[in-house]
Amino acid sequence: MKFIISEIPPLSFRAFCLFFGGLGILGLARASGLSIALPVGYIKKLCWVCLLNIVGWNVMATYGLSLLPAGRSALLGYTMPIWTVLLSVWVLQDKFSLRVGIALLLGIGGIAALMSESLIAWFSGPLNIQLLLGALLMVAAAWSWAAGTVLMKLWQIPLNTVVLTGWLLLLASLPIMVAAAIVDGAPRQLPSKLALWGVVYNVFFAFMFCYWAWVRLVSLVPVSVSSLSSLMTPLIGVISSIYLLGEQPGWPEYSATLLILGAVAVVNFGGKTPNKPPEAAAPNARDAS
Known part of the structure; x- marks a missing residue:
């Protein structure tokens, strides 16, 4: 993505991937004999999940990535599990424990480490607005993703996972397409051949397969478990940014990695299983594809 958006404007890139990813998933669902009709009474809830989980995350994360090194962006974006657990205390009525409090402090420490250059510059010299804005966008994107995940778990929209994923992507593409045309x-x-191959990878793997896998995982397990499953991503992001983009992470990235992973470890290990949300009425809500 870091390479692609150097050649393709961020909104155009996201709109293209979301539209064709959603269209492709719905096409596969229809070819498999699944109904793609939207459930009556759930359209508003579907739009809220779409706005937070897809639109908010994709737009803010893409712009944040354009302003920050890729490894640092990945670490900030994947503070999502911390916000997910905190929101689940409020929305899903999970208990706020000492364990969650410690995790919050560790997570804030990790964010502070990644924003340290901007914070130091604030007091010692000219503020690097680009780094600060990029960091704020990535944190906001992580919160948006977390909020959408918690609402998806709470509402249990009665759609097959494949169909739900397709509609989320397709609906999200519409406002982003309008914004891309204007901006x-x-x-x-x-674009270069490498950038075009990157778009192909994003449509078929990052959007069609990985979004389906994420939606499926959220429907099957507690939010803390599904959140934990995403934590390999920032580590891969930091490592691949070194080898593919030539970035050189320093002490902020290394210390933030330890703090953020420590926060997620505290949240997810040794605690009680979170309360289960209400079950969906339709029997096919948890059907496999």
Whole structure:
């Protein structure tokens, strides 16, 4: 993504991937004989999940990534499990324990470490607005993703996982396509072959497969478990940014990695299983694809 958005405007890139990813998933669902009709009474809830889990995350994370090193962006974006657990205390009535409090402090420490350059510059010299804005966007994107995940768990929208994923992506693409037409305008030149292959990878793997896998996981396990499953991503992001983009992480990235993983470890290990949300009425809500 860091490489692609250097050639393709962020909104255009996201709109393209979401539209064709959602269309592809719904096409596969229909070809498999699944009904793609939206459930009566759940459309408003579906739109809220779409706005937070897909639109908010994709737009803010893409712009945040354009302003920060890729490894640092991944670490900030994947503070999502921390916000997920905190929101689950409020929305799903999970108990706020000492364990959660310690995790929150560790998570805030990790965010502070990644924002340390901007914070130091605030007091010692000219503020690096780009780094600060990028960090704030990534944290806001993580919170948006977490909020959408908790609402998805709470409402248990009665749709097959494949169909639900397709509608979430397709609906999210519509406002982003309008914004891309206004902000980005018409393409000025054809992207390189590598960037185009990156778009293909994002449509088929990052959007069609991985979004389906995420929605499926959220429907099957407690939010803390599904959140924990995403924590390999920032580690891969930091490592791959070194080898693929030539970035050189320093003490902020290394210390934030330990603090953030420590926060998630405290949250997810040794505690009681979170309360289960109400079950969906439709029997096919948990059907496998």
